[in-house]
Amino acid sequence: MPAQTSFPSLAALRRLQTLNHVYAPLRRTGTGRITNGWTCASCRSQLSASSASSSSSSSSSSLSASFYNSTLARRSFSSSSKRSSDQNSNGSSSSSSSSSNANDKTNNNNGRRTVLLAAGGGAAAAGLLAVGDDVKYTYEAVERTGRVASTLAICVNDYRVTLNSREKIEDPEEKQRLLRECHQRCADRTLEVLEKSGGIFIKLGQHLSAMNYLLPPEWTTTFIPLQDKCPVSSFESIERMFLEDTGTSLWDYFSEFSREPIGAASLAQVHLATIKETGQRVAVKVQHPSLQRWAPLDMRLTSTTFKTLKYFFPEYDLEWLSSEVEISLPKELDFTCEAENARRTSRYFAEFAPSLPLVIPDVLWAKKRLLVMACESGHRLDDLAYMDAHGIDRDEVSATLARIFNEMIFGEGAPLHCDPHGGNIAIRHHDNNIKSKSNFDIILYDHGLYRDIPLPLRRSYAKLWLAIIDGDIPKMKRYVYEVAGIGEDKFPLFASAITGRDFINVVSATDSGGVLKPKEASEQKSMSTALQEGLIVDLVQMLGQVPRIILLILKTNDLTRALDESLHTKQGPVRQFLILARYCMRTVFYEQLEEIRELGSIWSPANLVRLVGAWWGMARVEVKLEVFELWLRVKRALGLGSGFGMGMGMGEEAQQQVVPVGKKGQKRLEREVEAAAAVSVAAAAAA
Numbered sequence: 001m002p003a004q005t006s007f008p009s010l011a012a013l014r015r016l017q018t019l020n021h022v023y024a025p026l027r028r029t030g031t032g033r034i035t036n037g038w039t040c041a042s043c044r045s046q047l048s049a050s051s052a053s054s055s056s057s058s059s060s061s062s063l064s065a066s067f068y069n070s071t072l073a074r075r076s077f078s079s080s081s082k083r084s085s086d087q088n089s090n091g092s093s094s095s096s097s098s099s100s101n102a103n104d105k106t107n108n109n110n111g112r113r114t115v116l117l118a119a120g121g122g123a124a125a126a127g128l129l130a131v132g133d134d135v136k137y138t139y140e141a142v143e144r145t146g147r148v149a150s151t152l153a154i155c156v157n158d159y160r161v162t163l164n165s166r167e168k169i170e171d172p173e174e175k176q177r178l179l180r181e182c183h184q185r186c187a188d189r190t191l192e193v194l195e196k197s198g199g200i201f202i203k204l205g206q207h208l209s210a211m212n213y214l215l216p217p218e219w220t221t222t223f224i225p226l227q228d229k230c231p232v233s234s235f236e237s238i239e240r241m242f243l244e245d246t247g248t249s250l251w252d253y254f255s256e257f258s259r260e261p262i263g264a265a266s267l268a269q270v271h272l273a274t275i276k277e278t279g280q281r282v283a284v285k286v287q288h289p290s291l292q293r294w295a296p297l298d299m300r301l302t303s304t305t306f307k308t309l310k311y312f313f314p315e316y317d318l319e320w321l322s323s324e325v326e327i328s329l330p331k332e333l334d335f336t337c338e339a340e341n342a343r344r345t346s347r348y349f350a351e352f353a354p355s356l357p358l359v360i361p362d363v364l365w366a367k368k369r370l371l372v373m374a375c376e377s378g379h380r381l382d383d384l385a386y387m388d389a390h391g392i393d394r395d396e397v398s399a400t401l402a403r404i405f406n407e408m409i410f411g412e413g414a415p416l417h418c419d420p421h422g423g424n425i426a427i428r429h430h431d432n433n434i435k436s437k438s439n440f441d442i443i444l445y446d447h448g449l450y451r452d453i454p455l456p457l458r459r460s461y462a463k464l465w466l467a468i469i470d471g472d473i474p475k476m477k478r479y480v481y482e483v484a485g486i487g488e489d490k491f492p493l494f495a496s497a498i499t500g501r502d503f504i505n506v507v508s509a510t511d512s513g514g515v516l517k518p519k520e521a522s523e524q525k526s527m528s529t530a531l532q533e534g535l536i537v538d539l540v541q542m543l544g545q546v547p548r549i550i551l552l553i554l555k556t557n558d559l560t561r562a563l564d565e566s567l568h569t570k571q572g573p574v575r576q577f578l579i580l581a582r583y584c585m586r587t588v589f590y591e592q593l594e595e596i597r598e599l600g601s602i603w604s605p606a607n608l609v610r611l612v613g614a615w616w617g618m619a620r621v622e623v624k625l626e627v628f629e630l631w632l633r634v635k636r637a638l639g640l641g642s643g644f645g646m647g648m649g650m651g652e653e654a655q656q657q658v659v660p661v662g663k664k665g666q667k668r669l670e671r672e673v674e675a676a677a678a679v680s681v682a683a684a685a686a687a
Helices: 002-006 010-023 041-054 057-068 071-090 095-166 172-197 200-209 217-222 235-246 291-312 319-332 335-352 384-389 394-410 455-470 473-484 491-499 521-543 548-566 574-598 605-637 643-647 652-657 663-686
Strands: 254-257 268-275 281-287 363-366 370-374 425-433 438-444
Touching (some): 095 291, 235 281, 291 319, 335 370, 384 425, 455 473
């Protein structure tokens, strides 16, 4: 029939029938009646086949025409039209042959219907699961948001009530008591939320625990447990993530893989494993699978929290902290960046500081959420019993840490590790460390958060430290402005923040010790009191103005200072500051050398004089540092060593009695060494 020439092709009609089965299986039949209430296109094909076998070609054509009027029955019309055409060309067929063909067609359609109904049911089930997963996510997101919002509201109200109550009280001690109690209540509530939420909230709490220059001690001490109390992801979720990210099963690559992690952090956890092909024992760092889902929401919640605090307490603007999280977190969540940072740091120290006993685990390969590296294990730096048992001198450990991180800050082209907290550094005993002549190695983990310090900033920062060590206030003001853009009105705050010391000690004359003398409990108390009395407001506002790289340098200073304090050394900060002065003078010397070369030939008389002066300024610091370290070695040889001597059962009073030159002579000699060191640093800074 001519009308049939415009019909769709058979393949197109089959695709239409398949789509009809999957997405709209139940419709009314095209015959004008209802068969079993509702039926599908396959059932209509069976009806058309039965009608075709019992009717004439004209009735078949009529039935096909009626089906053509329905777009959902095109396949049925094509089948009946084909049979009608065959009857016209070959004559009438026997009734038995027609019946056999109809039965075969019915059986085929029944099988096809079963398969297609199963596919449709699977698609429907998948849709329900997807909807259920979305509902679950929505519920958990609402719960997560509500937890943060409710705690924020309670804490804001608590502070408002407390501050209003303080205005009605005249007793200063009572005022401080009310505020301290409010700090503690809010810190406890916040800690509970951080622990329940996990992820980047744990990371934020770890950072806040080290900000003792900014936050009251009630907050920083309450958050200390977050350094070790981190969530653990299930082994099954790790297996699924490995398959998603690599396309292969975890067991296709590893012959052994520990089900329980050997360590868990805020963003990842580490498992021990064995590579199947090589048998190498490795550490596998895996990101918590839930972070991919919750990190965007958590960052928005963090930003909203600090914006809310700023709205109710405009003087406490901490939005710079959430801004830094938004910049740093995506980099920390990409383990390919961490792998490159680790390789770069390893290359740098192998080339420019090979004598330092620093170990960076070798990276084998990395994906965005997976990192496979050599297994390098050790003990925490606060495991004093381990160091004492193996004869590791704590003073030497402290000095080594100072050299490593000063090299990162002041080294030409060196990368800076900006998250050196206690969980990211380990120590292990080493009998034959030839390259460093020490009996220990420092292992550095977690290379996700790195920064590069621009050369002009590095040079100004070095000069600032030399001015601080020298107690030179005019130079301090100058270089504080160059480093952080801070004016004279707030430079005392910045100096205290960068040193962790009371500004009175920062500007003290070097003959009285200044920052070189040990930090006493009374100094820490006075700093905490100043924060309680409103200094924190100025500090928060100041930190909101400085460059982000300075914030990370401050963070690194805080963390390394905390590491040093955890070692409980007896030498005080003199050695650390002399090591710092050495790296600062090296930086200044390179700058002076560059300036001399710009003036012309280095062998000209005037430039030779400048060169000798620059070299002598650096050499004096080197000599004084060597003299001081020689004195420490002599003390250890005479049985006066600090470090492991503290842990061998000798009390402080007994240690002070073991002095060959007498107690008074010992103290006088120590004062002379400290004074000489301070004077030498001042002379070097002037040069």
